[in-house]
Structures are given as C-alpha cells and as structure tokens.
Amino acid sequence: MKAFFDSDIWWSFTRSPVVVLSAIVALVCIIGAVFSPLIAPHNPFDLASLQLMDAFKPPSWEAEGDPLYLLGTDDQGRDMLSAIMFGARVSLMVGFCAVIFSTVVGVTVGLVAGYMGGKVDALLMRIADIQLTFPSILVALLVDGVVRAAVPREVHDQIALFVVIFAIGISNWPQFARTVRGSTLVERNKEYVQAARVIGLSPLRIMRSHVLPNVMSPVLVIATLNLSFAILAEATLSFLGVGVPPTQPSLGTLIRIGNDFLFSGEWWIAIFPGIALIVMVLSVNLLGDWLRDALNPKLR
C-alpha cells in the first residue's frame, strides 16, 4: 500500500483537483448505484408502493413539491431520485459487463494476432478493420435487431440484458485488439520473450505470463475511456427503445419516458436522469484522460 502512495500515479492524482473531484463524483455514483436497494428512499420496482395520486409531483423545492420526493415523481408516481439510482445501477452494470466483454475478446484477439503474426494476424486484423468501418452504435443496433427477430418475445425479455451487453461489447472489441496487437508486436522481439521461447515454453504460456502483463497498461486506459462509451451506448439503445427491458429501466429508458413530457412542462422527468448520465460519463471520462496521461512515460 505504501508503495502505491509513493508512486508517480498517486502523486499526479493528488496534484490535480479536477481529477480528485471526478474520482469522488464517480465513486458517489457507483456507490449510489450499487447500494441503491439499501439507500434509495423508495423502491420504484415495488408496484405496491406506488401511489398514482402522487404522479407528476415537481421537485421538492418547487411550490407544489413534496418533501417525500426530492427530485419529483414521474407519470406513475415513481420517485425520480430512486428511479435514477436504480437506473444508474442498470446502466453501470451493462457498461462494466460490456467493457469486460470487449476487453476479453479484444485482448485475446490482439495477443494472438500480434504473437502469431502472418496469416492469422492478417485475417484477424482485417476482420477488425471491417468492423471498424461500421459505427459501433450501428453494430450494436444490428446485433439487437437480429436477436429480436430470432428469438420469441417472451424469451427475449429474459435475455434482453445479456443481448445489450453482448451488442455493446461486440461493437467495441477492435479498439482493444489493435492496441494490444501493436504492443505485442513490440514485446514479441524483446529478449525476455526470446528467452522464454528458447527454454521451450508453449506460445500460450508465453502470451499469458510474459506478454500480457506488459501490454496491460494501455488496455487499462482504453477500458476506462470505453466505460463511458458503453454507458452512453446503452443509454442510446434504451432511448431508442431497443435496449434493456422496460421492467428494468436504465437511465436511457428514464430519459425516453421523460421525453414525452418535455413539452408539457414536466421537465424533471427527463432532465434529472439526463444530468445523472452526463455527470457519470463526464467523471469517468476525466478519470480516463488523466489515467492516459499518467501512464504515458513520455508525459512524465
């Protein structure tokens, strides 16, 4: 632990107030989301607790506001603050899982392509190139559309969350693959790898134990930056109505519902989930930016 606090990273972290602030904000978002069932003032999923008569209450500081509902209520009388906390949980969960998914796929492909070289490399990288020509949100929409057409509706509702994770994850792996391949090409010719090869280790073992640890720092940076992309992609899909099932509303779903009430003056139903999304994505992005600089030896 002491080593960590003595390190360059910690030093550059403490030096920038913006980074400290965004780390705190991100931490609050994550804690609020993860522990929402324990700390949220209401449970928006408990239908029995909803009161239709409490619907469309403005935020508590407005004239008609109710102190029970800090950020107001939506069209069914759900507390907006609780809905946002539960929604952020879904958004973050999808975001993290999608990033882990694309990291695993991308790193594996990149390692194999970079280490093996030759035809394997060419094939894998052309696949990545082809996919990079499509905007990733389009790939995600495509995957979701195909699954929707392929499986019956009842089944789809149950697997919808996994479909979204898969769709966002698969739309983003080439970035990881290309970075890891680049680093692997450099590492492959270094002496320690040659030495490992000479003593007869299997390629799999060399890739896993020797190359992988040395290519991970750029992956960490991309993964952080990709987290915000994944959260935004999920929100976009849910806003378009093809994301997570409506029974598990994410921030994007909440914004879509609120969108119907933007013209009629019930602004809080769309604005607060929107602000929550911006704050979350911004703080993650700032952290990612800082991490990139901190891990870049040229900038030290």
Added chain:
Amino acid sequence: MRLLRMAALAAALTGILASAGMARTVRWAASGDPNTMDPHSQNVGTVTMVLQQIYDSMIQRNRQLGLEPGLAAAWRQEEPNRWRFTLREGVRFHEGETFTSDDVVFSITRALAPTSNFGIFVDTIDRAVAVDALTVDIITKAPDPILPNKLASVMMMSRSWSERNNAARPQNTRQREEMFTTRNTNGTGAYRLQSREPDVRTVLARNTGWWGWQVPTNNGNIDEIVFRPIASDATRIAALLSNEIDFVLDPPLQDLQRLRSQNALRVLEGPEVRTVFLAMDTARDELLYSNVQGRNPFRDLRVRQALYHAIDIAAIHRTTMRGQSVPTGTLFPEQVNGWAREEDVRLPFDAARARALLTEAGYPNGFEVTLDCPNNRYINDEQICQAVAAMWARVGVRTRVNSLPLGPFFAKIQRDDTSLYLLGWGVPTLDALYSFQSLIATRNGAQGDGIWNYGRYSNPRMDELIQRMKVETGDTRMATIREALHLYREDVPSIPLHHQMIPWALRSNLQIPHMANNQPYFRWAVMN
C-alpha cells in the same frame, strides 16, 4: 394549326402547373398504423380511419353519424326478411371496373367468410341476391330492424379485382397471413391509395371521379392525404408544432394545454363512443400466464369483483387521463341506445374489500398474472395498464404488463393467447346489441356472437337475453337490455374503466368535423 397546337399545349401545361401549385395536401398523424388494408379483416378503428376514405359502403354516415345514401341510392324493407337496395348508377372502382349488384353480393359474402372480422355486421344475413345489375335483395334469417345501421360498416369491393388477385376471402390476421389486399386497395371512394409503406407512410390521392363529389355536403377540397404513424408522443407533437404535419388524431393529453394556447393550432374536443375495459380469460381451467396451478382464479366471481374494487378510477381519471375520460360502470356510453343511468354504477374503490374477497376466494397472498396491453391504440393505453398493475399489486395481485403495438397485440388476443387484456370498444351502430353480442355473448361459431370475446366469458342467462335483444322491439327490448346491463354489473364479465374523450389537434387553416366515432372524414375537410 401548329400554332393552335402549341397554344393548347401551353394551356395544358399552365393548367398542370397551376393545379400542382394549388394541390392541397393534408399531412396527418396518429400513434398507430393500420395493420392491414383489407376491408373485412380487422374491425379496428385504426384500420377504418384510412380505409373509409378509400372504400364506400352502401349506406354511409353523415356528420351527425346518422344514415344517408352511399352506394345504394335507396333501400326499403320489402318483407320482414327481405330488404331491397337500389344502387347508384355509373359508379366505378379506382381501377376502372363498373360497380354492380354482383359486387355487393360478393362483398357481403366475403364479410360472412370465416376469416372475416366483420361478421357482427352481417350476422343476420342469410344471403344477398342480385336482382338486376343495379338492384340487390338481402335476405335475413330473422327480421333485423337495424340492418341499414350495420351495413354502414361493410365496405364494398370489386368481385373481378378480388378474384383476380386471390383475395376472394378476407386476410387471416390471426395467422399473420399476408395477401394481396394486405397492401393494395381498389375501392369506389373519395380517395385512392397511391402508396403504402407500413409503419412509415400511406399516401392517398383524390379520386376526382368519385360520385360523391356531386353531393353538396361533400365539400372537401383536399387533393392529397399523407398519413404517418408517429408512436412517440413527443415526436408527434413536435411534428405538429414545427409545421411538419397538419393534424394529429391523438395528441398526448399532457400537451393539450400548450396546444390550446397556440394561435396557429386548434384543439377540437368531444367524447368518443368508446369504452375502455379489462377482460379476463374465464374459460380455461388454468390460465396461460399466471402462477396459479390447477385452477383459474378469474372463473371465481369474487376474484373479478376484487380486481374491480381494487381500481381507483378517480386517480386514473385525474392523473393518467388528465380529466379527459368519463369513468363508467357499464359497457357503453350514454349515446348508445339502451344505456341506463341506474346501471352505470361502478363497484366502489375499496382495497380492503378487495383483499377480503381474494382471501375468501382462496388467494390470501394474491397471485401473479400478465396483462396484455396495446401501446398505440387507445389514449394512454399503456399508462392505464401500468397504473392498474400498481393498484392490483397493492391488494396482492402481482401484474406484469406486456405492452405491444396494436398489430401484434390484436393478433395475440385474437388467437385467445391471453389471460387478461385491455380493450376499448366503440359502437358504430349506436345500439346496445353490438357491444353485448361482440364482447359478452358466448362464442358459438355464429356470425358475430362473441366475435371479440377473447376471454370467452359464457353465461347462459346472458346469452338468452342477447338472443332476445336480436328479435324483440320497443319497450320489451329496452327491458331486456336493462336486465342484461344489470347482469353485467352483477357478474362482472369484464371490468369497465372509462369512456375516452378524443381531442384532435390541427392547424387553424384546416377544418374537419370532429366525429364521436373518432374517424376523420376527409371528404368534409376544407383547407384554406
């Protein structure tokens, strides 16, 4: 000579240019798209709102929803069981076929086919007989005093066109069948179908040769009608505000206040003859979508009453409908013949009583069930379902709302593939029998009886009353309807919610009569 020809050409060109410049186009939107273009396949308002511009019936509705001559210039009940219709001369279909009595015989036979969803309008007809090219006799099985009323909903097709295109029977929507008439039309009406892209755009062009333009009351001046379904409330209203469309059939209730304050827009308001209710599967021994094993809770009157008691209709009226509804305890609104104020009484909202009834029925911990709900058919349909689900959750009935666009929704319930569903029922004939017969009568294979009774409710006493309604007249009939309404209240075959109000929002330069059947008739639309 050459000069003359040039002049004629120039004149013709100016004419074309002038008419092109003058072309009056109405662009309108609603949340749902018609799920077929077949005139006898889906008795659904969303389908009718487009098809009634294209097809005519023998008898048509006037602006007060009364009857007036359509393709039949005159009709008379010659004998108790025989009606004679004299057809209009010189009427042509859009593709050129002359309209004759043979087409009437064909259309009525088609509406009687098993795949038809319009059986309710021809249920008493035994057969139609062509007497000569412009005379048709319709023979009924029993005297039917409201036959003209029903025929106002039966659209006329061309026999030769339908047979040529393998469309001699209606499309089977239940089986998701696709046939020529799903996307093509050939009517005699005021507008013909120019292009059709399902869920995107439907364009109709004025049929200048329509017989009806000779009738002074048909003063419409619209040349082209572009219909676009826009499911999202906000997008639909943004399109109206930004002048992208001229007319919204179902503006979101939350935006009415804003729309009323706009100078360039008008909001037409009025009630619709349509009642929204919840119906339950009362036929199966075990529900398809529930966790109750080995028995069907909805067969128990106490459960139906409990669900009824659990609904706080005042909250739905105030919040979900923003005051744009008339809560009801009966099957149809006041405008319908047979309505009785004394029978329009709801079971009061009483959650404690609901819980007690459920316990008594053997469900002290409630049960789980799925509510099938359309999300672009009735005003705030999905929101109503969610509100009801929350209210039922409070008495222990955990309800999952399965909301679907109208196409898949109707296909699902029409296969009886449901345990519980929300439906809104309009009454085009303005007579009680129509609702009782379609929604409450036992489905017995006969035309019309129980044709929309997808919970398959069946009660011999109710059936007896409904059969009597068909033949009785005068005060005896009113007494029968009254008794049936009372039985409806006591036996709770379905849970009524409200009659809906139907505000229309349009640009100020467009005039169109607001109709209680929620149908825009563009033959009466005038654009300045």
